[in-house]
Amino acid sequence: MIEINNLTKTFGSFKAVDGLSLRVEPGEIFGFLGPNGAGKTTTVKILSGIMRPTSGSVSVAGFDLATDPLAAKRAIAYIPDEPFVYPKLTGWEFMRFIGDLYSLPVPDQKKRIPELLELFELSAHAGELLESYSHGMKQKLLIASVLLRRPRAVLFDEPTVGLDPKSIRRFKTLLADIARGGAAVFMCTHILDMAEKLCHTVGIIYRGRLIARGTVAEVKKLASGAAGERSLEDVFLELTE
């Protein structure tokens, strides 16, 4: 699972994340919502090990990211909003690179990589350089590389940006599969409709502070004067006004 304790990150005098604490259990899909500049990406970068917190702690699958970063990183998979990949590697080589970097058994890789490339309709492009891939194709390749690894915690930052409708639908199914497999899923998104339908729990971050946390139904109740049928979007807009 993912456990965040009193996490704070400052840039000079600006507090990007302010005393954030939450837990995401194995098998749970957690939607992390917030307006632009609220601290979502900073949080997910800290969880992935790209950034260091100013204070507070993060542990993944029982490994503290500060004291045992390699073990924690072995358990984490991270997909950023911009799918930067090595432009001069082919799709196949990239998958092998990830497999080797995370020490996956070679026979497993040889079996699973073609399956995953096929699943994401990338087989025909597997021998092409990644510089010729579109944004969506790179995103699909990164998701395929996550599935290759079977991580215990998955961090997504705007995972559906650039994906076509068919791939988005497939992604939703895969996300549910990943969670059913026992992984904790932490997903930053602006697509509130997707969060409402897909996430078991959601959290709303605003100006670095977590202002709401719970199931979608619980969060809806938090909004003042909650009455009748209100969407997560209505609640989000009200809380972050």
Place this chain on the structure above:
Amino acid sequence: MLKVLLARKVLTAANTLKGLRGWKLAKNLLFAGAGLLMLWALYSAFWRLLTYLDGVELIGPMLSWKLTSMVLLMTFSMVIVSSIIISMTTLYYSFDLKFLFSTPLDLRSIFMDKALETVFYSSWTLVLAILPYIIALGRVKALGAGFYLAYGFLMVPFVMLAGVFGIFFSMLVMYAFPSSKTRDITWLLGSLSVSFVYVVFRFSKPEKLLRPDSLEIVAQYIQYLQSPTAPYMPSWWVTKAMVAYSAGHWRAFAVNSGVLCLAAAALYALLYYVSGRLYMRGFSGAQSSPRFKGGRNPLPEQRLAAAFPALRSYFTLYWKDRLMLGRDARYWSQIILIAALIAVYLFSIRQLPLDTADLKSMVSFLNVGVAGFVMAAIGLRFTFPAVSLEGNSYWLLKTAPITTASVMREKLTVSLLPAVFIGLVLITVSNYLLHADLFISVLSTFTIGVVAVVITVMGIGFGALFPDFNVENIHQLESSYGGFLYMACAMGYLSLVVGVEAWPVQMHFAERLGRHAPWNMRGVAVCALAFAALNFAVAYLPWKLGLRNLEKYEI
């Protein structure tokens, strides 16, 4: 519209300057100060040279103007080659082009904006590099401030004319072969051209200019001096305008500078017209990637990783880097430049006018410092950028279960073997050409081996200490603050290495000259210890500082 586009550049520059505060400002001032110091050193050297040339009886003034025309011709050629290489990026692959093309801007305005950017980036370093020469020339010939103003005025159409050739070349090539493969071929041709110009210039033995006796008769020499250097080139027009200014021939100055300005105006008008017809096709083609079909067979490193599981992450990073560098024409085409550099280096060693065996051995020893400098320069281009070349994909390594130290170690081994090989080639061939004695040969070979390792470790260390994962090309890294500091430290290190070894070498020469009991073994031991301590410190400190910085680095 072009005004709006140019205004954004002025605003960017102004905002960058405004943002310079505290440590950032101090760092930039330090950088600028060091740069000025280097320019001053160049100025002093040029001043001495020009004072000597100008003082030669009868032909003195001709000599200095002949040299000026050669300097300007060289500058003109280098700006052309630079503009060919740079225009490919600025005209077809800049970050902001997709945005600019999506705006309702006139195609020609976008093109001219990028053309002026090309001229600026391909000429500013060269213009700066010859500035000390021009200042020295003005002082030696006692020309006033007006001369420098006239020179500044002439330089604008001069570099614009040089740049336009590269821009035209890129546009026509991309129009005829609209593919990103063309970019790779152009970069390769660019490297070949630079190497060719460099080798031809050196092999033409320009030192003959300073030795009139090398030509058969004096009249031939004077005729050579009086003849124009490439008469149809703008560099000759600038030279003539400058000569006219210095002699007070205002009409000749006006004619030559007028020709220069008119030629620039005409070519840019043509460029403006032609770009409207040719640019779009090239730009559109550049967006497509060449077809590449990679195989699925295991790589040698993957087989090695299977045999040595403990080294799996190392071999994985190694094959990734090997494939990436091998497929990046910008990178491997520069190997041609290195080959040219080595050829010119060894040719220069062969041409040294050394008469005695002692002198040859002495030069062989000092050659360690010069060969070390060449290696540092190569390191600046290949080793120092190694970490930053991970680029935007660095997040993959940052989130992977591997240590930063292992990433740096892998980068080190990629550069280490070529560096040691180049160092050994430079020194062993030089020693052979100079007939160095056994002691000097062994000492210099051993030293260059150690220097190669230390300079490579330094390169990776400084690269990690000053990483920049957002650069568009290697040249930006080379001319960065970190690159400058790396070169400065490498220079300091090399002078200390030569200094530490000077005492034992002095003892060796004392023995050669037959002095009684020349060896002081305690002194040799002190020097050996100092050598070991120096190399350890110079390798260890940048590595540790770089490692610490890269571990803390946040993307």
